Amino acid sequence: MSNSSPAAMRACAERKSAMPDDEVSISDLPQGCRDCDVRHSGICAALTTLELCNFAKSARHTQHRPGESLAYEDGEVTSYANVTGGIVKLSRLLSDGREQVVGLQFAPDLMGRLFAETNPLTVQAASDVGLCRVPKSVLEAMIGSSAALKQRLLDQSLRDLDDAREWMVTLGRKDARQRVASLLLLIAKRCGVSDGTEPDTVSFELPLTRSDMADFLGITLETVSRQITKLRHDDIVRVVNHRQVTIPDMARLVACAG
Amino acid sequence: MSNSSPAAMRACAERKSAMPDDEVSISDLPQGCRDCDVRHSGICAALTTLELCNFAKSARHTQHRPGESLAYEDGEVTSYANVTGGIVKLSRLLSDGREQVVGLQFAPDLMGRLFAETNPLTVQAASDVGLCRVPKSVLEAMIGSSAALKQRLLDQSLRDLDDAREWMVTLGRKDARQRVASLLLLIAKRCGVSDGTEPDTVSFELPLTRSDMADFLGITLETVSRQITKLRHDDIVRVVNHRQVTIPDMARLVACAG
DNA sequence: CGAGACATTGAATTGCCTCAAGATTAGTGG
DNA sequence: CCACTAATCTTGAGGCAATTCAATGTCTCG
Numbered sequence: 001m002s003n004s005s006p007a008a009m010r011a012c013a014e015r016k017s018a019m020p021d022d023e024v025s026i027s028d029l030p031q032g033c034r035d036c037d038v039r040h041s042g043i044c045a046a047l048t049t050l051e052l053c054n055f056a057k058s059a060r061h062t063q064h065r066p067g068e069s070l071a072y073e074d075g076e077v078t079s080y081a082n083v084t085g086g087i088v089k090l091s092r093l094l095s096d097g098r099e100q101v102v103g104l105q106f107a108p109d110l111m112g113r114l115f116a117e118t119n120p121l122t123v124q125a126a127s128d129v130g131l132c133r134v135p136k137s138v139l140e141a142m143i144g145s146s147a148a149l150k151q152r153l154l155d156q157s158l159r160d161l162d163d164a165r166e167w168m169v170t171l172g173r174k175d176a177r178q179r180v181a182s183l184l185l186l187i188a189k190r191c192g193v194s195d196g197t198e199p200d201t202v203s204f205e206l207p208l209t210r211s212d213m214a215d216f217l218g219i220t221l222e223t224v225s226r227q228i229t230k231l232r233h234d235d236i237v238r239v240v241n242h243r244q245v246t247i248p249d250m251a252r253l254v255a256c257a258g
Numbered sequence: 259m260s261n262s263s264p265a266a267m268r269a270c271a272e273r274k275s276a277m278p279d280d281e282v283s284i285s286d287l288p289q290g291c292r293d294c295d296v297r298h299s300g301i302c303a304a305l306t307t308l309e310l311c312n313f314a315k316s317a318r319h320t321q322h323r324p325g326e327s328l329a330y331e332d333g334e335v336t337s338y339a340n341v342t343g344g345i346v347k348l349s350r351l352l353s354d355g356r357e358q359v360v361g362l363q364f365a366p367d368l369m370g371r372l373f374a375e376t377n378p379l380t381v382q383a384a385s386d387v388g389l390c391r392v393p394k395s396v397l398e399a400m401i402g403s404s405a406a407l408k409q410r411l412l413d414q415s416l417r418d419l420d421d422a423r424e425w426m427v428t429l430g431r432k433d434a435r436q437r438v439a440s441l442l443l444l445i446a447k448r449c450g451v452s453d454g455t456e457p458d459t460v461s462f463e464l465p466l467t468r469s470d471m472a473d474f475l476g477i478t479l480e481t482v483s484r485q486i487t488k489l490r491h492d493d494i495v496r497v498v499n500h501r502q503v504t505i506p507d508m509a510r511l512v513a514c515a516g
Numbered sequence: 517c518g519a520g521a522c523a524t525t526g527a528a529t530t531g532c533c534t535c536a537a538g539a540t541t542a543g544t545g546g
Numbered sequence: 547c548c549a550c551t552a553a554t555c556t557t558g559a560g561g562c563a564a565t566t567c568a569a570t571g572t573c574t575c576g
Contacts, residue, residue, distance in 0.1 A: 092427045094516070100430040102423035113416070120420055150408055157415045158371070162378055164422035165360035169350045171429035172358040172476030176532070210555060218430030220533060225556055242541075242555060258352070434564070468523060481564060483524055499573075500523060 042082040042108030046152040051142065058138045064125040071112070071123035079133045080112035086129035087191075087207040090121045091215065101216035103164060106190050110156060115140070127207035171218045174258050179217040180227040181256035184237060188247055199249040206243045231256070300340040300366030304410040309400065316396045322383040329370070329381035337391045338370035344387035345449075345465040348379045349473065359474035361422060364448050368414060373398070385465035429476045432516050437475040438485040439514035442495060446505055457507040464501045489514070 044052055061084070064070065070081075073093060083105050090103040102121065105111055111131070113120055143150050170182045192202035214221040231237045236256055238246040247253050302310055319342070322328065328339075331351060341363050348361040360379065363369055369389070371378055401408050428440045450460035472479040489495045494514055496504040505511050 090423070092423070094427070094431060098431055100427045102426045113420075115413070115416070121423070147405060147408070150405070150412065154408065154412045154415065155373070157412065157419055158373070161415055161419045161422060162371075164419060164426065165348070165350070165379070168360045168422065168426060168429055169352070169358045171426055173352060173356055209553095221554095222534085222556080223532060226532095229556075467521095478565060479522095480524080480566085484564095487524075 043110050043149060043152055044082065044108075046148045047142075047146065051146060051149075055134065055138070055142065059132050059134045062131045062133060064129040064131065066125055066127055068125045068129075069123070070125060070129070070131070071119045071121075073119060073122045075119050077112060077116055077119050077136055079135050080110060080114070080139045081131040081133040083107045083109050083111055084130040084132050087126040088129055089124045089126040089208075089212060089216075091124070093122055099215045100218065101212065103160065103167075104186075104216070110153065112136075114143075114153065114157075126212060176217075176219050176223050176227050177230065178256065178258040179219060180213070180224055180231065181236065181253055182258070183213055183217055184231075184245065184247065185250075185253055185257045188245075188250065188253070192247070199251060201246065201248050202250055203244075203246045206245055301368050301407060301410055302340065303366075304406045305400075305404065309404060309407075313392065313396070313400065317390050317392045320389045320391060322387040322389065324383055324385055326383045326387075327381070328383060328387070328389070329377045329379075331377060331380045333377050335370060335374055335377050335394055337393050338368060338372070338397045339389040339391040341365045341367050341369055342388040342390050345384040346387055347382045347384040347466075347470060347474075349382070351380055357473045358476065359470065361418065361425075362444075362474070368411065370394075372401075372411065372415075384470060434475075434477050434481050434485050435488065436514065436516040437477060438471070438482055438489065439494065439511055440516070441471055441475055442489075442503065442505065443508075443511055443515045446503075446508065446511070450505070457509060459504065459506050460508055461502075461504045464503055 044055065047055060064086075070088065071077075085107050088105040088109075088111060089101055090105065091099050091101045093099055099122075104126070107130075111123065143153065170179055174182065187206065187208075188202045188204060191204040191207065193204065195201050195203070208216070210221040210224050214224045217224065228237070228239065232239060235248060236253055238248060302313065305313060322344075328346065329335075343365050346363040346367075346369060347359055348363065349357050349359045351357055357380075362384070365388075369381065401411065428437055432440065445464065445466075446460045446462060449462040449465065451462065453459050453461070466474070468479045468482050472482045475482065486495070486497065490497060493506060494511055496506060
């Protein structure tokens, strides 16, 4: 359960300090709640320890392998889930079998379309993924009783909307090279580890296949591959084993992303 | 102030009945509040008459011509606005001068990025537009005190997110013909008047220039023009005066949109 | 009527896709 | 440990849809 990215941990720390705990102590929580980091991540940071305790009684942790389906398009929504680790892929399937990825979710995002009867998207694990599931009715009841939780969910959906619109610019106006650079940049920001040098060098392991990348970027996997090769020749990225990526200078990648 | 679309009026009626008024009567409202339909539209439908009264004291109505800027990218957010009529264009400007439209807003949507210090998008009137502006601090205070209002804003942002992701499929995977058909479909749904025949015939006036359409669809205006010509030859659409559009059979347009 | 904005059409170019073959990596069982 | 297979990735050649550049056509409004 510890492939939470550094970015997620940072976000988590912020949130924790912004929402101090009340009087109930962590040791009062049931066992399942101390077992994991759910307490400090995602929506849970908006809950008082008492509320969290209630939440933990209904929550169930699961692990998933890359490619595994977590929810089906038009399937009934029965639960929501906090992403505790790994990367989740949200996509729409087209009638001709092609796929468009419309978003990625990282820890500690909440997964699942709130208040909907059926899921509008296909949801799959892109990497190894950890989830903390909670029944639809339980979470919705908590949203009704906690203004802080509702506020947090409003904040996340506004941020997701910003991200989606940002990506529309990539899909609508950028060429293949800029698209690939944009995706590397997005992943580097969320999953990257900086070595603290100047210029800024960042490393990460790609959680997506070339095919996933292509489906997110609206181009073919061959084009993705060709562009990565070119970016490599220009020393914008260094790649070993197809998956292990180093960005020698983030500023140059940003410039490439347009 | 009555270029509110039929769709908007329908939405409005639903909302009104879902949230019945309390004891205070409409005649108790200050003058500015009875002057217009703000009472029955958008976020206002989530307010009690008492709250609405307070809202109306701070609200100001404005009218805008097509192309007029309503907010600038990175500009400070000082107020929010309910769209009372017409169509508002949300877009991002690129360094090379190109533009990507990332969303359209119709009455009775709320305009403005909630809780942000600066506006992440450029906002322009696409058609003649009516707004009902309210200071940032006033609306935010009301959100803090009204769970119903917060819920409504959460619902709108979730719907906007669904729409944005839907459009990402258009930008990422559809060809020019399907894109143009998708846009005509979107506008027909929001602004179209059906004549009640079978098969379903719908008419509307295009609120966008070819250039706006191109910027929303991620293609050039020449390509938009060519595709409209082809759709016309196939009798998917009929166009007079470049702007007055009739869809003789919605089902065929839907099929075209992919 | 004339000017300016908006829209259509044509011809040449290009960036990405399609189809096809080979290379690299990871996983499996002898 | 190595051979074998399946999955993933890379590279190449040819075709095509959309772009670019340029010219013409059509509305609107003073």
